[in-house]
Amino acid sequence: MVRVSFLHPDLGIGGAERLVVDAALALKKKGHEVNFITSHHDPNHCFTETRDGTIPVIVVGEWLPRNIFGKFFALCAYVKMVYAASYMFFLGDRPDVVFCDLVSVCIPVLHLYIPHVIYYCHHPDQLLSSPGSTWKSFYRAPLNYLEEITTGQADKIFVNSKYTAAVFKDTFKRLNVDPEVLYPSINTEYFDKTRLVSLERALDKKLPEDSIIFLSINRYERKKNLNLAIEALAELKSLVTDEDYKRVHLIMAGGYDKRVEENVDHYVELTGLADELQVTEKITFLRSPSDINKVSILNHCDALIYTPPNEHFGIVPLEAMYAKKLVIANNSGGPTESIIDGVTGFLVDLSGKAFAEKMAIVVKDKTIGLKFGTAGKERFIKTFSFTAFSNQLDQSIQNFSERKKSN
Template structure:
């Protein structure tokens, strides 16, 4: 049994968090002793496995600032992760392996006393930073350099898709390493064992029995382009009969953290957009739904709409495919590897018209919804199953330890 610590900056309910929680579950099921160290964990805004004791969580460095006067978020994140790494290397039960992600600057600290350090690159952090003026460029320059150099210090590097692997190589030109693609999966045991609750209970309102529910699941962030789902809903009125359109509803569900200004602002912007497009009565917003509620609405919906462009991978299409729902997504990034257009869903241009056209096609051809759903589940089981994810991850960890001990 190997003691493995997962180091993650903010253990919330995003795709990155789902990945590391699933990785911890996969290693735990194989007999390893796993735990989390994080700099933030809110029991009301996290995955159940980190709240119910399934995976022990230690929170450190909460006294360190998240920003300085509304700025320097990246610098503060680096500082907090260095502090958390320092805690790990001096703790009583020091792990043999640390699996970290998102922030690589902690790796040289970990290597002082940790035999094996694994880094999972969801996407280079420097590419997620908003562009700015000359002063912002000067500020980011040393951070970007540190990210590249410290990423290369990990004993093993994973990326979440072939797409991210190509971005990794083009961004970190100083590094001469070939990251291994480890596709994320989902905890299918949870999906299988979850008791599905009624839509009325999830939404706290009753929809007509013949409703056609479209579902968008993503964090309340502008880069996720949730506005596109609302615009596509409005565009549908031109493509469907009045009787059918009357039955269509859109649920926008996703991570929402009141500490994050963008989440609050964007939620209000989306409410305003729905009002502007006269679809307020057709759009239902869910903020940070529970895991049970999310699985339930996935089961009850007809079609999943996935709007982010250039998504690094995207866990939502996998969740949709597992429960047998077609996915309509932008033809870029990770969804081009998970979705087979015309078989498990559609890959379309980044426009409301393009999304609406395919939504309309599926609504007016309900047999295709069933066909796509079956094909999607088959593809998930063959390529993205939790078993395949677990086998690859456990083998990589075992190979890393065996190779270094020889």
């Protein structure tokens, strides 16, 4: 048994959070002792396993600011993670291994008293920062340098896809490191055990029984390109009969944190776009649906629309594939590794028309959803199973343990 602590900045709801929670669950099932150390954890905005005691959570440094006058988010995140890492020095039973992600600057601090550190790179942080003024470039320069140098100090580096591995190598040119691809998976046991609620209860509204339901799941962030799903819905009207179009409904579900200004603003933007394109009555917006409701709407929908361009990997398509749902996604980034075009879903150009054309196929031929969904489930089991994910992660932990014994 190895003691493993997961160090994560904000343990809310998102793809990165889902991955680290699943990683903790995987190691716990392998007999290891796991917990989370984070700077923020809201019981009303988190995954069930971190709320119900399945995985202990320690909150450290929540009093530290998330920003300074609406600026310096990255710097504040770095400070909060270094503070959380320093906290481990005072633990009675220090972990044998720390698994951290998103912010690497804490790694040198951890190495002062933690034997082994794993770093999971979802995507280089410096590439997530939007371009700005010359002043911002000066501000980011030392942070970017620190990210690269400290990332290279991890004992093991995972990335979530071959696409991210290539971006990693191209971004961190100083590092002579070949990161290992650890494809995310999902906690299929939870999916299997979850007792589905009716669609009416999940949406708090009733839809006609013959509805054709498209689902979009993503955080309310502009980089997720959610407006594309709404534009595609509007474009679809000219591609199918009026009778079929009446049956179509779009569910927009995603993580929403009222503390995050972009979440609040973008939600308003999307509802405004729906009104402008005259499709408001055909859309249901869900903000931070519960885990049970999320699994339920996945199982009740006919197809998933996944709109982010150059997504680092994308956990939602895996969830849809496991639920036997056809996936329509942009032909870039991680989805090109998870989805087989024309077999488990469709990979399309980044335009409302391109998405609408594939949506029309689903509307006109419901059997294609069943066919592609079955193929998707088979691909998930073969390539992205929770067992494969757990075994690969556990092997790295065991290698650390054996190395410690040999020393």
